[in-house]
Amino acid sequence: MDLPKDFQSKMKELLHEEYEAFSKSYEEDKAQGLRINTLKVPVEDFLKITPFTLEKIPWVKEGFFYGTEDRPGKHPFHEAGLYYIQEPSAMAVGEMMDAQPGDKVLDLCAAPGGKTTHMAVGMQNKGFLLANEIHPLRAKILSQNIERMGITNAVVTNETPERLAQRFPSYFDRILVDAPCSGEGMFRKDPQACAEWSLENVAVCSSRQQDILEHASTMLRPGGRLVYSTCTFSPEENEGVISQFIQSNPYFEIEDIQVYEGFGKGRVDWIDDGHEQIGKTVRIWPHQVQGEGHYLAVLKKTDGEEVSKLKIAKVNTKPSQLKEFNQFTEETLMERPQGNFLLFGDQLYILPEEMLSLEKLKVVRPGWHLGTMKKNRFEPSHAMALSLNGSQVKKKWNLQPDSREIISYLKGESIQADGPKGWYLIEVGGFSIGWGKLSQSLLKNHFPKGLRWTGV
Known part of the structure; x- marks a missing residue:
């Protein structure tokens, strides 16, 4: 060199x-x-x-x-x-x-x-x-x-x-x-x-x-x-x-x-x-x-001044704004996530405990990203999928790590499947990797477009 x-x-x-x-x-x-x-x-x-x-x-x-x-x-x-x-x-x-x-x-x-x-x-x-x-x-x-x-x-x-x-x-x-x-x-x-x-x-x-x-x-x-x-x-x-x-x-x-x-x-x-x-x-x-x-x-x-009064982050989310999210959790999850909910535009987050106010700071991610509040429905985030495991959801679909199906999923392709309609946690070898939504025998792919595999 x-x-x-x-x-x-x-x-x-x-x-x-x-x-x-x-x-x-x-x-x-x-x-x-x-x-x-x-x-x-x-x-x-x-x-x-x-x-x-x-x-x-x-x-x-x-x-x-x-x-x-x-x-x-x-x-x-x-x-x-x-x-x-x-x-x-x-x-x-x-x-x-x-x-x-x-x-x-x-x-x-x-x-x-x-x-x-x-x-x-x-x-x-x-x-x-x-x-x-x-x-x-x-x-x-x-x-x-x-x-x-x-x-x-x-x-x-x-x-x-x-x-x-x-x-x-x-x-x-x-x-x-x-x-x-x-x-x-x-x-x-x-x-x-x-x-x-x-x-x-x-x-x-x-x-x-x-x-x-x-x-x-x-x-x-x-x-x-x-x-x-x-x-x-x-x-x-x-x-x-x-x-x-x-x-x-x-x-x-x-x-x-x-x-x-x-x-x-x-x-x-x-x-x-x-x-x-x-x-x-x-x-x-x-x-x-x-x-x-x-x-x-x-x-x-070893020493220094203790600061006791600091501005805690405000939560602006009203219970009425979580109607679609609550419906999603009832249909999809075994338990509803708990915490301080924050609507950041149309994006729903749970703030970490003890988080101080981030007002007037450039924030890329204010906490655990749950998903997007859309008109009359909630769409879960990729971050939410990757922070869950199979025991926390009502419906899951497991793919083997060496299978053709998991490569197809990572490329963004949908999966032929039969079962109750709704959101499924997609797993690889028993570990969460993303979401799919089943309707009319087709498990539609929700793996993020920016992360999809190409040339495989």
């Missing part, structure tokens, strides 16, 4: 005798991983049905390497949200967050959603998960991935860190800053990152990271956890950012991180005026583990 000359010189100066091994790692195939979504299937159950060759990733409970011959992105189980394809080193970040049920969690730079969905698994759909992405198109991709994984307690916003900080002072229990960076750790995975790299961009990223981290810190409650991560090797973006932040924010300290075989320590000798606790941060190197380059620091807020 043709690495930038300035990058090679910089890494030689940092690594000395280790540089040769580091450089040779770029001649090897990148490691590929997937993380099992235990919101839908326990790890042991997935391992019994998986068609892939899997090997455990040591640093994440639900993570596995998959073989070069496998194509998990082209399997129906992917569309059913049974796993998330994610770079193995990146999985360490979500694991370090250690999100718990009932937590209030912020993923400040969240797209495409690997770390967001990892934290959601720990939360078990309980609590409030705010996933933010400043770039509009990437925010939509983030929202789609949250939907696919069956997450019901997440809100997606398209905002700046500064505007969120004004709305959520000292609010979150856990915050992730997976900071935009120069991407040096992704050169093997993403050649475009290599082509765009420069020493000047490293300096720009470092300044931006400091700004993002400062805004994030104001949103963390006293006693809360903040995880900072990058996918770059530059000390200016890693140890330098954390050292400067700790020295200017006395209410924060660096926490110890569980170190796995092959993980390295942060290097205080690579920066000027480095903080003495920098050795508690972690570096992941591609020549030492099966994964790309990453840096992690876990920070704890």
Whole structure:
């Protein structure tokens, strides 16, 4: 791989005798991983049905390497949200967050959603998960991935860190800053990152990271956890950012991180005026583990001001507006979903508990998307299908993962079927994958057009 000359010189100066091994790692195939979504299937159950060759990733409970011959992105189980394809080193970040049920969690730079969905698994759909992405198109991709994984307690916003900080002072229990960076750790995975790299961009990223981290810190409650991560090797973006932040924010300290075989320590000798606790941060190197380059620091807020009065989100939905939805649930579901209903235009959502007002913020997804209120009827959303299982519906239609029928369904084709008319939860191997509506022996396809398979 043709690495930038300035990058090679910089890494030689940092690594000395280790540089040769580091450089040779770029001649090897990148490691590929997937993380099992235990919101839908326990790890042991997935391992019994998986068609892939899997090997455990040591640093994440639900993570596995998959073989070069496998194509998990082209399997129906992917569309059913049974796993998330994610770079193995990146999985360490979500694991370090250690999100718990009932937590209030912020993923400040969240797209495409690997770390967001990892934290959601720990939360078990309980609590409030705010996933933010400043770039509009990437925010939509983030929202789609949250939907696919069956997450019901997440809100997606398209905002700046500064505007969120004004709305959520000292609010979150856990915050992730997976900071935009120069991407040096992704050169093997993403050649475009290599082509765009420069020493000047490293300096720009470092300044931006400091700004993002400062805004994030104001949103963390006293006693809360903040995880900072990058996918770059530059000390200016890693140890330098954390050292400067700790020295200017006395209410924060660096926490110890569980170190796995092959993980390295942060290097205080690579920066000027480095903080003495920098050795508690972690570096992941591609020549030492099966994964790309990453840096992690876990920070704890030891003190600060508690904020007690915050504006709670208002619910504008009247019971009379839910008539068609109630009829749908009576005909289709075993139990009616409960929660704070919100009509967002003609779209019906249930808000996460403890969600604050999102008034005047750019909101992509204000909660669990249930469906569309149409004239005299309710049409359920794809998100609703993917968050249900067969025991929660009155009618379902199961297709086998290796069948011609499931490929036809994913391509948008209808299915010949006999049975009571109405909405059916379509399953693949017993796992929900979408909706179908049966009428006159034809199960009409409601798999979203934008997600349909082509060329299969």
